[in-house]
Amino acid sequence: MSVAVKKSPNFNERKSFKRPRPSWTHSNDDERRRKTPLRANGPLQNGNGYHKSPPTVLSSTGSRNKAEQISSSVPSSSIASSKSSPLQEQRSKLPIAKGKDALIQEFLEHDVTVLLGETGSGKTTQVPQYLLESGLARDGMIAVTQPRRVAATSLASRVAAEQNVTLGTSVGYSVRFDERFSPQTRIKYMTDGMIVRELMSDPLLSKYSVIIVDEAHERSLRTDILIANLKTIQRQRNGSQDVKGKGKNKVNATNPLKIIIMSATLDAEKFGRFFSGAKILYVQGRQHPVKIYHSSQGQVDYVDAAMRTFFQIHTDYPPGDVLIFLPGQEDIESLEKTIQIYVNQLPQDRMSVLICPMYAAQAAGQNSKVFVAPPANTRKCILATNIAETSITIPGVKYVIDTGKCKEKRYLARNTGGGFDTLLTRDITQSSAMQRAGRAGREGAGHCFRLYTVEAFKAMPLSAEPEIMRCSLSSSLLQLKCIGQDLETFELMDQPAEESMKSSLIVLYLLGALSLEKEITALGRQMAAFPLEPIYGRAIVASKEHGCTQEVLDIVSVLSASSKLFVESSEQREAVSEARRKFRHVCGDHLTILNVVRAYQEIARAEGKGNRKEWCRRHFLNERALLEASDIRDQLRQTCERVGIDHGVSCGDKDDPVIFSLGHGLVMNIAFLQPDGTYKQTIGQSIVKIHPSSVLCDKKIPAIVYDELVYTNQIYARGVSRIPKSFIVTLGALKQQS
Numbered sequence: 001m002s003v004a005v006k007k008s009p010n011f012n013e014r015k016s017f018k019r020p021r022p023s024w025t026h027s028n029d030d031e032r033r034r035k036t037p038l039r040a041n042g043p044l045q046n047g048n049g050y051h052k053s054p055p056t057v058l059s060s061t062g063s064r065n066k067a068e069q070i071s072s073s074v075p076s077s078s079i080a081s082s083k084s085s086p087l088q089e090q091r092s093k094l095p096i097a098k099g100k101d102a103l104i105q106e107f108l109e110h111d112v113t114v115l116l117g118e119t120g121s122g123k124t125t126q127v128p129q130y131l132l133e134s135g136l137a138r139d140g141m142i143a144v145t146q147p148r149r150v151a152a153t154s155l156a157s158r159v160a161a162e163q164n165v166t167l168g169t170s171v172g173y174s175v176r177f178d179e180r181f182s183p184q185t186r187i188k189y190m191t192d193g194m195i196v197r198e199l200m201s202d203p204l205l206s207k208y209s210v211i212i213v214d215e216a217h218e219r220s221l222r223t224d225i226l227i228a229n230l231k232t233i234q235r236q237r238n239g240s241q242d243v244k245g246k247g248k249n250k251v252n253a254t255n256p257l258k259i260i261i262m263s264a265t266l267d268a269e270k271f272g273r274f275f276s277g278a279k280i281l282y283v284q285g286r287q288h289p290v291k292i293y294h295s296s297q298g299q300v301d302y303v304d305a306a307m308r309t310f311f312q313i314h315t316d317y318p319p320g321d322v323l324i325f326l327p328g329q330e331d332i333e334s335l336e337k338t339i340q341i342y343v344n345q346l347p348q349d350r351m352s353v354l355i356c357p358m359y360a361a362q363a364a365g366q367n368s369k370v371f372v373a374p375p376a377n378t379r380k381c382i383l384a385t386n387i388a389e390t391s392i393t394i395p396g397v398k399y400v401i402d403t404g405k406c407k408e409k410r411y412l413a414r415n416t417g418g419g420f421d422t423l424l425t426r427d428i429t430q431s432s433a434m435q436r437a438g439r440a441g442r443e444g445a446g447h448c449f450r451l452y453t454v455e456a457f458k459a460m461p462l463s464a465e466p467e468i469m470r471c472s473l474s475s476s477l478l479q480l481k482c483i484g485q486d487l488e489t490f491e492l493m494d495q496p497a498e499e500s501m502k503s504s505l506i507v508l509y510l511l512g513a514l515s516l517e518k519e520i521t522a523l524g525r526q527m528a529a530f531p532l533e534p535i536y537g538r539a540i541v542a543s544k545e546h547g548c549t550q551e552v553l554d555i556v557s558v559l560s561a562s563s564k565l566f567v568e569s570s571e572q573r574e575a576v577s578e579a580r581r582k583f584r585h586v587c588g589d590h591l592t593i594l595n596v597v598r599a600y601q602e603i604a605r606a607e608g609k610g611n612r613k614e615w616c617r618r619h620f621l622n623e624r625a626l627l628e629a630s631d632i633r634d635q636l637r638q639t640c641e642r643v644g645i646d647h648g649v650s651c652g653d654k655d656d657p658v659i660f661s662l663g664h665g666l667v668m669n670i671a672f673l674q675p676d677g678t679y680k681q682t683i684g685q686s687i688v689k690i691h692p693s694s695v696l697c698d699k700k701i702p703a704i705v706y707d708e709l710v711y712t713n714q715i716y717a718r719g720v721s722r723i724p725k726s727f728i729v730t731l732g733a734l735k736q737q738s
Ligand SMILES: Nc1ncnc2c1ncn2[C@@H]1O[C@H](COP(=O)(O)OP(=O)(O)OP(=O)(O)O)[C@@H](O)[C@H]1O
Pocket: 094, 117, 118, 119, 120, 121, 122, 123, 124, 125, 126, 158, 263, 264, 287, 390, 391, 392, 393, 394, 395, 438, 441, 442, 443
């Protein structure tokens, strides 16, 4: 979406900012929260064999609640007693600190605990440290899972600082293609995807004494799979005792497992039911208040409204950084440009503005810049997707602007197996709105400006539909098959749709990962060893047969990097096209990527850092993507060694072996040219066009293979190569399909 800049505001005189500002109604989120069923603070049902008692409220209000009775029965400990640095001071002031002893006692008594507490109360940073300091984790590790990598890495840094240790020693993290931990590590922040992957090598997760499933309200696919596994693992590790930990028949009592489920906005009863009898605890109190403002009218153009609200804050409110939530990268880039235009016109004597975009497709290093303090007299303006919504603390943020929109992944299943994931913009949920507001009250009182009305907030669903019910299951299905589990018969909190299950099974069968009897094949095991979508795992395995593993690894590494290789610039389209001409390959985008990688490797051998950077800039290439791809390639090479694939084998300048290997993986993504110039999928019914960013965009190719489909006003194939029809007919998958 673009924002037309009609009149530039004059910031010398505040009133001459001509565009109408959104008008606000003030409400107190805390008050509303008390009424919402998200908070399990009232008596819970006794039916269905769960929750025999109401949740325990841990507070410091002086009321005679259970928490206080408990804390008097265990030795009191003061966090700030031994170390009195400012960080320890801060720790001791967090709302959760007052319930520390009571919490430890509850964790000791219960094998499964559901812990609710206001955003910023100290759950994620403190609970692992309490467990460690109290000796509850024994000699095992404490895993803290996060749905997003930026949360895992930033929380690990914070907790390492609070523990006064170097990151990677006793406190570490593990996210895909990046990890910092050592044999000494006791607290490990990790993405839910990483711990699910560990199940393949250690099905009982025996290294961990405590597993904390954080931000469980997000119900990511991996979180759901983890939770289902934890239930069975705990039965095996703790014996047939009940979740209160009081059973007698302990099978492996030397290494029992404790499970803690945490969030600020969670349907505690649902989790309690799943773990039949889990203890529900509520940590009362918020460290800092957040004042919520709703716009008095709905905003048609949320990007424009966000821009106006930002300048309203910048001109009217005291210093403090601003965090703006937008649905996706395009809106972020559009708003960045608009804000920058106005910022350039700010008078010299006014506080300057530093804009920091933050979205998943940016390289990890780029996202970590938002955590760095801005120069003096500068207000940071962070433009983020929902990757900044939960868990993290961005120091300095005092104001949040919430557009009320997000992008959600949805799998359009086809029972032929030709389904695909799409990203759709939609309204957020109440739970997201509360999490977003919570980012403003971390270091002091904050303000949250919602660009939607109170009525719109009330009309929002409480929480999002679990991801398992709306996205592709192939990768998880394959991982579970490796450990002998069957997603179809698995005891999950919510069952996925039958259609997407069927579609994913077909994909795996056509890739050769499953037999007709749905058993995992040797090929499937090799594919699953790679931390990639099965399609790319299949391409790497096929590269062994075609003698081109070096080339396929180079291409797959770039495709797996979190940022795009090619920098697009609509204003300089001609210049971009000219600069990239020399990399263009007649076969299409995959071999074009390979040309770029090879050219960059040559430059890197011959030139210093500065010249490499300049070379990338001249060719509109994103060096971060190339650097990240190089790390990914190193890790994929290690996996190749483990599964017996020689990663040094190269096919030189031959094109076909590379395309054929990719074709084995992307077998679901093949389409034939039709007389009208569009393409029809060979598996699946969709009619697609080649994406304008492809080097084959204006060409008519009899058959194409592509990385993905993107859904805008029509369906586009992105990352496209030509593929000989003669090869396609040899593909086993297509024969099996017919
Ligand atoms: N990187 C950081 N820089 C400064 N303060 C921090 C940082 N991380 C945490 N804090 C402080 O610690 C408090 C507790 O953070 P923590 O992440 O443990 O809260 P939480 O209860 O898990 O919140 P949420 O529900 O939002 O995840 C924050 O409100 C903030 O005051």
